[in-house]
Structure formats: structure tokens, C-alpha cells
Amino acid sequence: MGKRDISDVVAADDKSELSRKKSKKDKSDKSKKSAAIDATETNGDAQVNGKSVDNSEDEEKRAKAEKKAAKKAKKEAKEAKKAKKTTDADATEPSATVVEEDEDAAKAARKAARKAEKKSLKESSKTEESVAPSSKSTPVTIGSYQEDAELSQLPQAEIDAFLTKNVVTIDDPKPAVRKLRPITNFKYLPITDKAQRAPFASFTTPTPIQAATWPSLLSGRDVIGVAETGSGKTLAFGVPCIRYISSLPQDQRGGIKAVIVSPTRELAVQIHDQLVVLAKPAGLEVVCVYGGVPKDPQVYACRKASIVVATPGRLNDLIGDGSADLSKAVYVVLDEADRMLDKGFEEPIRQIISCTSKKRQTLMFTATWPPSVRELASTFMNSPVKVTIGDNASGELRANVRIKQVVEVIDPHAKEQRLLQLLKQYQSGKDKDDRILVFCLYKKEAVRIEEFIRRKGFRVGGIHGDLSQEKRSASLAAFKEGKVPLLVATDVAARGLDIPAVKVVINVTFPLTAEDYVHRIGRTGRAGKEGLAITFFTDHDKGLSGSLINVLKAANQPVPEELMKFGTTVKKKGHDAYGAFYKDVDTMKAATKITFD
Numbered sequence: 001m002g003k004r005d006i007s008d009v010v011a012a013d014d015k016s017e018l019s020r021k022k023s024k025k026d027k028s029d030k031s032k033k034s035a036a037i038d039a040t041e042t043n044g045d046a047q048v049n050g051k052s053v054d055n056s057e058d059e060e061k062r063a064k065a066e067k068k069a070a071k072k073a074k075k076e077a078k079e080a081k082k083a084k085k086t087t088d089a090d091a092t093e094p095s096a097t098v099v100e101e102d103e104d105a106a107k108a109a110r111k112a113a114r115k116a117e118k119k120s121l122k123e124s125s126k127t128e129e130s131v132a133p134s135s136k137s138t139p140v141t142i143g144s145y146q147e148d149a150e151l152s153q154l155p156q157a158e159i160d161a162f163l164t165k166n167v168v169t170i171d172d173p174k175p176a177v178r179k180l181r182p183i184t185n186f187k188y189l190p191i192t193d194k195a196q197r198a199p200f201a202s203f204t205t206p207t208p209i210q211a212a213t214w215p216s217l218l219s220g221r222d223v224i225g226v227a228e229t230g231s232g233k234t235l236a237f238g239v240p241c242i243r244y245i246s247s248l249p250q251d252q253r254g255g256i257k258a259v260i261v262s263p264t265r266e267l268a269v270q271i272h273d274q275l276v277v278l279a280k281p282a283g284l285e286v287v288c289v290y291g292g293v294p295k296d297p298q299v300y301a302c303r304k305a306s307i308v309v310a311t312p313g314r315l316n317d318l319i320g321d322g323s324a325d326l327s328k329a330v331y332v333v334l335d336e337a338d339r340m341l342d343k344g345f346e347e348p349i350r351q352i353i354s355c356t357s358k359k360r361q362t363l364m365f366t367a368t369w370p371p372s373v374r375e376l377a378s379t380f381m382n383s384p385v386k387v388t389i390g391d392n393a394s395g396e397l398r399a400n401v402r403i404k405q406v407v408e409v410i411d412p413h414a415k416e417q418r419l420l421q422l423l424k425q426y427q428s429g430k431d432k433d434d435r436i437l438v439f440c441l442y443k444k445e446a447v448r449i450e451e452f453i454r455r456k457g458f459r460v461g462g463i464h465g466d467l468s469q470e471k472r473s474a475s476l477a478a479f480k481e482g483k484v485p486l487l488v489a490t491d492v493a494a495r496g497l498d499i500p501a502v503k504v505v506i507n508v509t510f511p512l513t514a515e516d517y518v519h520r521i522g523r524t525g526r527a528g529k530e531g532l533a534i535t536f537f538t539d540h541d542k543g544l545s546g547s548l549i550n551v552l553k554a555a556n557q558p559v560p561e562e563l564m565k566f567g568t569t570v571k572k573k574g575h576d577a578y579g580a581f582y583k584d585v586d587t588m589k590a591a592t593k594i595t596f597d
């Protein structure tokens with residue numbers, strides 16, 4: 001019988017596997033019970049090993065050995081009794097020698113029984129080691145990561161329940177002899193320093209993507225992490241990053257050890273800010289490198305930094321002029337990985353990765369993992385462990401299911417009036433400060449919509465590529481702080497941005513791909529909260545109706561009749577409204593039209 005461990009459950013991405021396990025467990029329970037009955041019936045002294053071993057073969061072996069020991073003891077006692085009887089018949093008075101012989105025989109019988117029992121225990125514990133432990137295990141060590149002893153002692157059922165409840169799939173091309181358990185509680189993290197643990201104080205438990213990726217990351221493996229928008233992927237790659245660098249001896253800490261690449265400046269800043277909270281208590285410096293601002297402060301900061309968070313363009317600039325040396329970078333993360341591997345970014349990413357250490361650990365995190373980028377990803381990685389959260393093992397496109405998605409099929413000319421109605425509905429009276437994020441497809445369209453909204457008396461800001469970085473940052477800050485409750489954006493704000501309490505996302509124009517749609521609406525409903533996304537869909541967008549319908553169906557959202565009329569097939573199609581601006585888009589691919597930095 002093979003090991004029964006996390007890998008079994010992880011591989012169990014279908015119900016039949018789970019039901020097989022259940023019947024295996026039932027059988028084992030039955031066998032345990034019968035072993036106990038056998039042992040008690042044969043010899044009252046014979047005990048079933050108190051350890052709970054969820055393995056029927058084991059139980060059978062043990063019960064057999066116990067039976068054999070009890071039989072042997074009984075036989076020896078019988079012989080001793082017989083010997084006593086013979087002696088009694090020979091002498092009317094029991095001599096001291098006879099009593100002694102009788103006692104010796106009984107003693108021998110007891111000794112034999114004990115010996116046999118010990119042997120059986122030894123055998124069963126040996127089997128327990130080689131056959132996977134189900135209720136208790138010894139901690140596993142891989143590289144410098146040692147699983148927490150308390151985590152190893154958790155009943156397997158608890159681990160199984162976590163993996164099943166959160167629909168965790170771990171696909172490991174190099175499975176270990178005994179799989180590492182997900183880090184289901186912050187206390188199981190191998191971080192002893194109080195200050196370094198402090199950032200977790202505001203959270204109850206690690207999110208599923210954190211729990212499931214940390215063991216592989218802490219043991220040095222390459223990882224692809226796919227989990228819905230707003231599910232805590234930043235800390236998933238951030239915590240092992242800080243842990244790795246801070247555990248290095250002082251004399252090996254010099255230079256840039258980790259590089260995190262992001263598609264937009266705003267996202268790079270956000271990742272930087274989150275990492276600083278983790279890095280500061282560990283005495284590590286993090287620098288943020290992105291375009292549209294002066295280089296010099298970044299060049300200076302790179303000299304002292306252990307971690308660089310960057311957009312590809314500016315990072316390649318700094319590598320080119322010798323300001324950023326990545327030769328010692330062994331921890332490389334592509335956040336929004338599918339976007340980073342997409343056409344616009346592929347070459348700059350290739351250049352960056354080629355400058356990092358050959359011994360690097362490469363990580364890719366994303367909420368959408370289209371087939372078009374998977375092959376390319378594998379060229380940068382070494383036998384990556386793929387962790388997927390959600391009913392999405394094959395990496396199909398999935399929106400966060402806590403977001404209510406409403407699609408309104410409308411006439412393109414009716415968009416502005418409908419937008420106005422929605423703003424009045426969701427941002428009036430006591431709700432006047434609620435945050436609403438409005439997405440447009442093109443910069444000029446964003447400017448027009450922003451002006452339209454402002455004219456109608458709303459407090460509104462804008463963010464798109466035609467604005468200076470200073471203005472982009474100011475708009476985002478005002479929106480985040482709640483000073484300006486409405487933000488009109490292009491897809492520059494679609495990915496990664498973690499803005500607290502965005503109540504509604506309104507898509508005035510549908511994006512170029514269904515992936516972008518999933519990311520856009522993912523700005524609401526974050527960190528376990530509910531959200532609402534309202535999308536205008538017109539005849540011009542009909543090429544994407546099939547992909548959108550799939551996303552709606554997968555998240556159990558209603559599909560309007562009018563949308564069905566546009567067709568359900570996922571196909572390449574031109575964009576009627578934008579003509580030459582619109583490329584033929586394979587709807588399974590991430591956007592190639594919009595480049596951010």
C-alpha cells in the first residue's frame with residue numbers, strides 16, 4: 001500500500017478519489033475494531049496498540065501477531081499446568097521445586113507473551129513509518145525548511161478538510177516522499193522573531209494560496225500560484241522572500257537578492273509598500289523602481305537594497321547603465337505573471353531574468369493563467385510546483401465568486417445616461433462617499449467620461465497613461481483615502497491594485513480580453529468581502545460574448561438573454577467600433593494591445 005499523505009488528497013481533484021478514500025477509511029476502521037475484538041477474546045491481557053493507524057493491512061498484521069503471542073502464552077501455560085499435574089500425582093505434598101517449576105512456566109509464558117507483543121508493536125511502528133502516517137507524522141525537513149512539529153502532529157483529517165474546503169490542487173512534478181503540509185496557521189511559519197511576526201497580527205489565518213504555497217517556497221522550489229483576485233498573493237510570495245534573505249549569514253546578505261516584477265507602476269508601489277512592512281523588522285531594504293519619475297534616487301537606493309520591486313522598462317534601464325546588479329538575485333517573482341509573459345513584456349522579462357543568478361528560485365503568481373503563456377513560463381522555471389485554489393485545476397478563466405456580476409446589453413449611445421443613473425443610485429445620500437471605479441478602454445474615452453461625470457457634480461479623479469506619474473499617483477491616493485470617491489481608469493488600474501472597499505466596478509466599455517475583465521472586476525470583493533460589477537456590453541463587443549458567458553457561468557452568475565444572442569462560441573473577432581486600434585484577439589490570450597509601462 002502506498003503512502004497516504006497530502007499528495008493523495010491534493011491529487012484528489014475529483015469526487016471519486018474522495019469517495020475511494022472514504023471507503024478505505026471505513027474498511028480500516030472496521031479492521032481496527034475486529035483486531036481489538038480478536039485480541040481481547042484470545043487473551044484478556046493482550047492489548048491493541050493504542051496508536052491510531054489508519055491502515056487496514058497494518059491492523060491485520062498487528063492483530064495476527066497479538067493472536068500468535070497470546071496463543072503461544074496459552075500453550076506454555078497449559079504445558080506448565082500439565083507438568084504441575086504430573087508432579088502432583090507423584091507426590092501428595094507439593095514440593096517447593098514443583099511450585100517453583102509451575103511459577104517458572106507461568107513466568108515464561110508471560111515473558112513470551114510480552115516479547116511477542118513487543119515484537120508486534122515494533123513491527124507495526126515500522127510499518128507506520130514506511131506506510132504514510134495518517135493521524136500523526138514526524139516533521140519533514142527540505143533544505144532549510146523544517147515543518148513545524150505541531151503542524152506535523154495535526155490529524156490528517158484536519159489537513160484533508162482544509163484542502164477539500166478550499167479546493168486546493170497541488171501539482172508537483174517532483175513529489176517528495178512525504179508531502180509538506182499547508183501552513184494553516186501563522187504560528188507554523190518558521191519565524192521566531194516577534195517583530196517579524198507582528199505584520200500578521202491583523203490577520204486571523206493565512207489565506208489558502210498563502211498556506212498552500214509557503215511550504216514549497218520555503219523549501220526552495222519554483223512555484224506557479226493561481227488564485228482569485230484579492231486572495232493575498234502578495235504575502236504568499238512576500239513572506240518566504242523576507243524569510244529567505246533574513247536567514248542568510250550577514251556576510252552573504254549584500255547585493256540584490258530578490259526581484260519582483262510587476263506590469264504597472266502603481267502595482268509596483270503597492271507591492272513595495274507591503275514588503276516594507278515585512279522587511280523593516282528584519283532590517284532589510286526594499287527599493288521600488290519604475291518609470292515616469294527621476295532615476296537618481298532609485299539608482300542610489302539600489303545600492304543598499306536587498307529587494308527590488310520594479311516595472312520592466314525602468315529595471316532594464318538600470319541594469320543597462322550598471323546601476324542594478326542582479327547577478328546575486330536568487331528569488332525572482334513575476335506578479336501578474338500571464339501579463340508579464342505576454343507579447344509586450346516577454347522580451348524585457350527575458351532580459352531581466354537572464355541577468356539573475358542561475359541558481360534562482362522563480363515564482364509566478366496570477367489570477368488568470370491562459371494556456372498561451374504556459375509554455376513560455378516553463379522555459380524560465382525548474383520543475384515548478386503548481387498550486388491552484390478553486391475549482392479550476394486546468395487553469396480555466398475564473399472570476400472571484402463573491403463578486404455579483406451584472407451585464408447590461410445596451411446601445412453604445414445610451415452608455416453615458418445609464419452611467420449617470422447608476423452613479424446616482426450607488427452614490428447618493430448616506431452612500432455619497434462609497435467608492436466606485438469606472439473602467440474605460442482608451443485614454444481619450446477615459447478623459448471624456450471623467451469630464452462628463454465631473455460636469456454632473458460628482459467628485460471624480462482619473463488614472464491613465466496620458467497623465468504624468470505625479471497626477472496618476474495623486475488620483476490613486478485621493479481615491480484610496482476616500483477624498484475622491486469616484487475614479488475613472490483605463491486598464492492601467494485593472495490588475496493587482498488593492499483599494500479598500502470599492503463598492504462597485506462599472507465597465508463602461510468592455511476590455512480587449514476576458515482576462516482583463518476578470519482582473520477589472522477583481523478590484524471589488526477583495527480579501528473575502530462581497531462586491532458588485534456592472535458591465536455595459538454592446539454590439540461592438542460581441543466577439544467576446546462567448547468568453548464572457550463562460551466566465552459568468554463558471555461563477556454561477558445570470559447570463560442575460562440579449563448576451564446569449566451574440567453567440568456562445570469563443571472566437572477571434574475584430575472590434576467594430578475601434579477598427580484599426582483593435583487587433584485580432586485570441587480570447588484565451590491576455591491583452592496585447594495595452595502596454596502599461
Ligand SMILES: Nc1ncnc2c1ncn2[C@@H]1O[C@H](COP(=O)(O)OP(=O)(O)OP(=O)(O)O)[C@@H](O)[C@H]1O
Pocket residue numbers: 203204205206207210227228229230231232233234235366367495496497498522526527
Ligand atoms: N491572511 C490574510 N487574511 C486576511 N487578509 C489578507 C491576508 N493576506 C492578505 N490579506 C489582504 O488581502 C488583500 C488582497 O491581497 P493582495 O493584494 O495580495 O491580493 P492578490 O491576490 O494579489 O490580488 P490580485 O489578483 O488582484 O492582484 C490585501 O488587502 C491584503 O492585506
